[in-house]
Amino acid sequence: MIIRAKTKGLFQGKPLTEKQQQNSDVNVSEMNDQSTILTSLPRRLVFELTNNCNLSCRMCGRNYADFKPSSFRMEWFNYFIPFFDIVEEVTLMGWGEPTIHPNFVEMLSIIDQHSARKYFCTNGMRLAEITKDLFDYEVDVFGVSIDGATAQTNDRIRLGSDFNKIVASLRNIIKIRESRSLKFPHINFVFCAMKSNLHELSKLVELAFDIGLDEVKVVYLTAFDNRLSDEVLWDHKGSIQKEFNNATEIAHKLNVLLKLPHLPGDDPAGNKSHKDCFVAYRDLFVGSDGFIRPCMSTPDKFFLLDTSKNFFEFWNTLEYQEYRKCTNNEQTMNIACRKCYQSSHCNWNKKEAFIQSGNTFSPKWE
Secondary structure: OOOOOOOOOOOOOOOOOHHHHHHHHHHHHHOOOOOOOOOOOOOEEEOOOOOOOOEEEEEOHHHHHOOOOOOOOOOHHOOOOOOOOOOOEEEEEOOOOOHHOOOOOHHHHHOOOOOOOOEEOOOOHHHHHHHHHHHOOOOOOOEOOOOOOOOHHHHHEEEEHHHHHHHHHHHHHHHHHHOOOOOOEEEEEOOOOEEOHHHHHHHHHHHHHHHHHEEEEEEOOOOOOHHHHHHHOOOOOHHHHHHHHHEEEEEEEHOOOEEEEOOOOOOOOOOOEOOOOOOHHEEEEEEOOEEEEOOOOOOOOEEOOOOOOOOOHHHHHHHHHHHHHHOOOOOOHHHHHHHHOOOOOOOOOOHHHHHHHOOOOOOOOO
């Protein structure tokens, strides 16, 4: 099955409770009505646990911005616990590697006492250490960033990564999942497509099948600096289409879910700055410095989380109201939105989605 990135929906795993469904229905209704003041909670809470990482990937924006180390505080996490039975999902991810946060496993254990799904994206280097926790705390879904179907390619791009260690960890996780006849965790590869690794996509689909993974998700490389401009696929539609067609044929044969971005020039966003975006309705993003941002892929920051305030005091501030009103308006949207590179919502017909050189693409870290 071939799918595209979700712009409104979320991963569907275990059924929602009545309380979750009620909130989600209201949220979708308010989203469709383009309300700027919401009575619903977001459907997803996204916590950037850290902007630190145990790798140094060639294409990561951390190499091209001033990333002052910051770490998500437990007092911020605890503030949101009363909502874990209402929101659909708690996502642990951001600019850094979430599994290196000292309270990562504790957070999984707390979320597991509630109804929300648990999701995180990882570089995979600590999967062996947290394998038991994945099952003890019933992690619903996680993604593993891997940028080649061979150790030579992946480890060249993702400096500090160990392809063979990651694959061995995943094989062990799948072995446990199958031995217990479990449906969780749903696991996908997240592949950053660029000139030097695009040819390995089909082999990565085969590897996912061989390991027993559920999905391969592809995103295009966004270059944050001119040093990576020769790797972007902005003007290589023919090569992309050929490799996507090959990977699609193999995915169909092996029954591996394949999530592909639109081809440059074929994005349904047409000439708009980005696809219709409803992140400021569906998600609440809290950075590792405690600042609330409208989404992960923007330099814009709203304000520092104040745990003494009622949630709706900041969920419906003027900043949020203005963002909801302007994000999809070509005349009034802000500069960052006009140059969107967020993989699910950006317009792959636009060069800015592939090349951010010279743009302010990340927040200033306090």
